[in-house]
Amino acid sequence: MSVATIKYWIREGLVPPGATSAPNQAAYDDAHLHRVRLIRALREVADLPIATVADVLAVVDDEGVPLHDALGRTHRALADVPDIGDSPTADGAIDEVDTWLHTMGWQVSADAPDRIVLAHALLVMREMGREESAVDFQPWAQAAMRLAEHEVGTIEGADGRADAVERMVVGTVVHGQVLGALRRLAQEHLSAQRIGDPPPPPGGAPPPD
Amino acid sequence: MSVATIKYWIREGLVPPGATSAPNQAAYDDAHLHRVRLIRALREVADLPIATVADVLAVVDDEGVPLHDALGRTHRALADVPDIGDSPTADGAIDEVDTWLHTMGWQVSADAPDRIVLAHALLVMREMGREESAVDFQPWAQAAMRLAEHEVGTIEGADGRADAVERMVVGTVVHGQVLGALRRLAQEHLSAQRIGDPPPPPGGAPPPD
Numbered sequence: 001m002s003v004a005t006i007k008y009w010i011r012e013g014l015v016p017p018g019a020t021s022a023p024n025q026a027a028y029d030d031a032h033l034h035r036v037r038l039i040r041a042l043r044e045v046a047d048l049p050i051a052t053v054a055d056v057l058a059v060v061d062d063e064g065v066p067l068h069d070a071l072g073r074t075h076r077a078l079a080d081v082p083d084i085g086d087s088p089t090a091d092g093a094i095d096e097v098d099t100w101l102h103t104m105g106w107q108v109s110a111d112a113p114d115r116i117v118l119a120h121a122l123l124v125m126r127e128m129g130r131e132e133s134a135v136d137f138q139p140w141a142q143a144a145m146r147l148a149e150h151e152v153g154t155i156e157g158a159d160g161r162a163d164a165v166e167r168m169v170v171g172t173v174v175h176g177q178v179l180g181a182l183r184r185l186a187q188e189h190l191s192a193q194r195i196g197d198p199p200p201p202p203g204g205a206p207p208p209d
Numbered sequence: 210m211s212v213a214t215i216k217y218w219i220r221e222g223l224v225p226p227g228a229t230s231a232p233n234q235a236a237y238d239d240a241h242l243h244r245v246r247l248i249r250a251l252r253e254v255a256d257l258p259i260a261t262v263a264d265v266l267a268v269v270d271d272e273g274v275p276l277h278d279a280l281g282r283t284h285r286a287l288a289d290v291p292d293i294g295d296s297p298t299a300d301g302a303i304d305e306v307d308t309w310l311h312t313m314g315w316q317v318s319a320d321a322p323d324r325i326v327l328a329h330a331l332l333v334m335r336e337m338g339r340e341e342s343a344v345d346f347q348p349w350a351q352a353a354m355r356l357a358e359h360e361v362g363t364i365e366g367a368d369g370r371a372d373a374v375e376r377m378v379v380g381t382v383v384h385g386q387v388l389g390a391l392r393r394l395a396q397e398h399l400s401a402q403r404i405g406d407p408p409p410p411p412g413g414a415p416p417p418d
Contacts, residue, residue, distance in 0.1 A: 106395070114389075124383055155404070
């Protein structure tokens with residue numbers, strides 16, 4: 001890590017300035033180091049712009065934001081919401097997503113930005129000539145809910161509010177990358193079994209007859 | 210879509226030039242339109258750079274690449290592989306990931322780039338003081354394998370090689386976004402139930418006593 005980068009983060013308000021211990025010297029403690037590592041994780045793993053990192057850290061630092069609201073606000077900062085316009089087609093896709101989420105009994109904010117991400121996916125698939133409805137998202141929804149059970153469980157075991165918010169942020173970002181990588185590897189594994197050359201049988205090739 | 214954008218894609222070799230029907234006129238057919246929509250999907254949904262789109266399309270177009278190899282090659286093009294250096298720590302994380310994948314019986318290329326994505330996630334979590342091992346990825350691996358069963362199944366129903374490769378690409382990219390959005394929404398739902406204000410009871414608030 002370069003000193004210039006850390007000074008930039010201090011100027012942008014991402015890291016608090018160190019205590020002035022002498023002219024031209026500042027003392028940094030473990031909390032500073034931890035914050036620097038958190039920022040680096042968000043920048044490196046998720047390639048998040050500085051402004052997004054700043055939004056996320058503002059939620060982490062604001063003790064006045066209750067835990068559940070903090071989760072919603074960090075998600076809002078982390079969601080990369082496409083602009084789908086406000087045509088009747090776009091509105092129809094959002095309505096379809098909302099109706100489906102409601103049917104599943106999912107309790108989410110009426111303006112959650114990830115609804116737009118889902119509507120955009122529908123629009124793109126349809127434009128590609130692949131008729132897909134929100135109900136076709138069911139397998140991904142089931143997988144997402146099983147994972148969320150596990151992920152929210154780890155938050156419940158957190159050591160206080162700040163640790164809980166940080167776990168959410170790091171978990172959402174880092175485990176999002178982990179999930180993406182494992183999904184591609186799982187596809188490769190199954191594809192090798194089903195549509196690739198068949199693997200050699202256990203114990204080696206059968207003896208020639 | 211602007212004409213300038215499509216002309217740029219033609220110059221970059223992403224879209225074949227139209228048949229010259231008259232001076233200063235080119236005729237485009239349904240295949241052109243389909244290709245333009247595919248590029249737009251990859252650009253808009255996954256925000257992929259033009260060079261990555263070109264790599265993916267080269268695999269789609271090369272009839273000589275068998276289906277399983279095509280999946281591996283598109284994954285390679287789509288993976289955003291971090292540079293984790295070659296320190297003993299980094300090598301140790303990759304070994305740990307490889308051993309775990311082997312233990313699970315996952316059959317993946319020895320140089321699959323998503324192994325590095327997983328090793329990077331381990332390194333980041335550890336630097337954040339969160340001790341995490343490859344075996345802790347198990348819940349995400351299970352979810353990924355269940356989804357891959359569904360996803361590879363849709364490829365098996367494809368209408369020929371080109372359609373199959375395109376399904377892989379669109380599915381990996383678009384359903385990756387869908388999964389990310391649903392994971393955040395599922396977290397919000399569970400967080401509302403468990404750590405948020407409790408929802409009002411069915412039938413409204415209890416009567417005052």
